Amino acid sequence: MQTLSIGELSELSGVANQAIRFYEKEKLMPAPQRTEANYRRYPMDAVARLQFIVHAKQWGFTLDEIRELLILQDANGDRAQAKRIAEEKLHKIREQIKHLSRIEAVLSRTLAECTGEGPMQEGCPIVEAIAGQEE
Amino acid sequence: MQTLSIGELSELSGVANQAIRFYEKEKLMPAPQRTEANYRRYPMDAVARLQFIVHAKQWGFTLDEIRELLILQDANGDRAQAKRIAEEKLHKIREQIKHLSRIEAVLSRTLAECTGEGPMQEGCPIVEAIAGQEE
DNA sequence: GATAACCTTAAAGTCAACTATAAGGTCAAG
DNA sequence: CTTGACCTTATAGTTGACTTTAAGGTTATC
Numbered sequence: 001m002q003t004l005s006i007g008e009l010s011e012l013s014g015v016a017n018q019a020i021r022f023y024e025k026e027k028l029m030p031a032p033q034r035t036e037a038n039y040r041r042y043p044m045d046a047v048a049r050l051q052f053i054v055h056a057k058q059w060g061f062t063l064d065e066i067r068e069l070l071i072l073q074d075a076n077g078d079r080a081q082a083k084r085i086a087e088e089k090l091h092k093i094r095e096q097i098k099h100l101s102r103i104e105a106v107l108s109r110t111l112a113e114c115t116g117e118g119p120m121q122e123g124c125p126i127v128e129a130i131a132g133q134e135e
Numbered sequence: 136m137q138t139l140s141i142g143e144l145s146e147l148s149g150v151a152n153q154a155i156r157f158y159e160k161e162k163l164m165p166a167p168q169r170t171e172a173n174y175r176r177y178p179m180d181a182v183a184r185l186q187f188i189v190h191a192k193q194w195g196f197t198l199d200e201i202r203e204l205l206i207l208q209d210a211n212g213d214r215a216q217a218k219r220i221a222e223e224k225l226h227k228i229r230e231q232i233k234h235l236s237r238i239e240a241v242l243s244r245t246l247a248e249c250t251g252e253g254p255m256q257e258g259c260p261i262v263e264a265i266a267g268q269e270e
Numbered sequence: 271g272a273t274a275a276c277c278t279t280a281a282a283g284t285c286a287a288c289t290a291t292a293a294g295g296t297c298a299a300g
Numbered sequence: 301c302t303t304g305a306c307c308t309t310a311t312a313g314t315t316g317a318c319t320t321t322a323a324g325g326t327t328a329t330c
Contacts, residue, residue, distance in 0.1 A: 006306095006307075007307080016289080018288075019289085021309095022287075026287090035307095037295080037297085037308090038307080038308065039307055052262075057287095059238050060235070073255050073259075078255075079250075079252060079259050079261075082251075082255060082259055082261050083251035083261065086246055086249075086261045089242065090239065090246060093235050093239050097235050097239060100228050100231055101232060103194050103195055104232060111218065111221055114217075117214060119211050119213070124208075126214075126217045126220075126221045127204065130191050130196075130204075131187045140276080141276095151318085153319065154318065157317075172278090172327085173278065174277055174327095197317090273328105273329085274328085274330105275326100276326075276327070277325075278326095279322100279324090279325105280323095282320080282321075282322095283319075283321085284319070285317105288314085288315105289313080292309100292312095293308100293310095294307100294309085295306105295307075296305100296306075296307065296308095297306075297307090298304095298305090299302100300301100
């Protein structure tokens with residue numbers, strides 16, 4: 001079976017060498033076999049594992065959460081737990097969207113009111129909106 | 136005119152002493168007067184300034200951006216510049232909402248498909264969705 | 271006059287997720 | 301047999317917004 005050096009794995013996955021070593025230290029990537037000269041040698045499926053990590057990051061999962069998912073996979077664990085992790089993430093994402101939407105609403109309303117003319121003192125709508133908001 | 140110690144200002148504003156000193160170092164709060172014993176003494180309106188900072192942070196402004204706004208206010212500067220800062224922020228917020236909404240859509244669709252039953256190996260929809268997505 | 275509750279500074283630590291640097295070992299090409 | 305491209309480890313630096321720690325000075329109270 002063909003194996004990969006860390007540089008080759010980096011090329012194929014688009015993840016920097018140092019990041020790969022970092023993931024190993026953080027237990028996201030398993031420690032690979034070594035050559036006589038102590039060089040890392042990865043199996044081909046290491047590429048897919050790295051890409052899983054990259055994608056999960058794009059989805060907003062933290063490395064801690066990704067590690068949980070990977071441990072479940074490695075242990076051939078319970079699908080219900082993976083679902084729970086994803087549900088928590090979905091909940092957090094919806095909260096973030098809500099928070100940002102509230103800000104978006106107030107800020108765009110404020111900007112619509114603001115001509116952008118005149119000096120700051122006495123009643124710049126932007127400053128007043130920030131200063132005067134409650135929550 | 137009544138003045139405040141840093142502890143009193145902290146109480147009234149809800150901002151920790153060390154954070155207040157940090158804002159001073161970062162030029163968000165002006166250096167206040169000192170007593171003979173070198174204790175800081177704040178004017179009452181320091182409370183409002185701190186609350187402006189807190190609110191702006193809640194809106195997602197960074198300290199750099201808040202400093203810009205405060206400098207504009209202090210200099211009684213151009214309202215157009217404040218508007219520009221707010222417009223940039225609004226743009227960034229809308230980008231974030233778009234990004235999160237895409238994730239939300241895929242994740243909620245995936246979760247709807249997932250019964251949460253069975254083992255991880257071979258076809259857990261969550262894992263497959265993360266592993267197989269393009270972008 | 272001692273104890274506690276304040277205040278002062280400077281420097282280091284925190285979190286996440288790496289990146290960069292230093293100091294060296296290995297391997298293929300010419 | 302040397303040059304350069306790769307690999308190794310450990311340690312330090314990055315960003316943002318602080319918090320924590322250390323080591324001390326001041327003020328109010330008993």
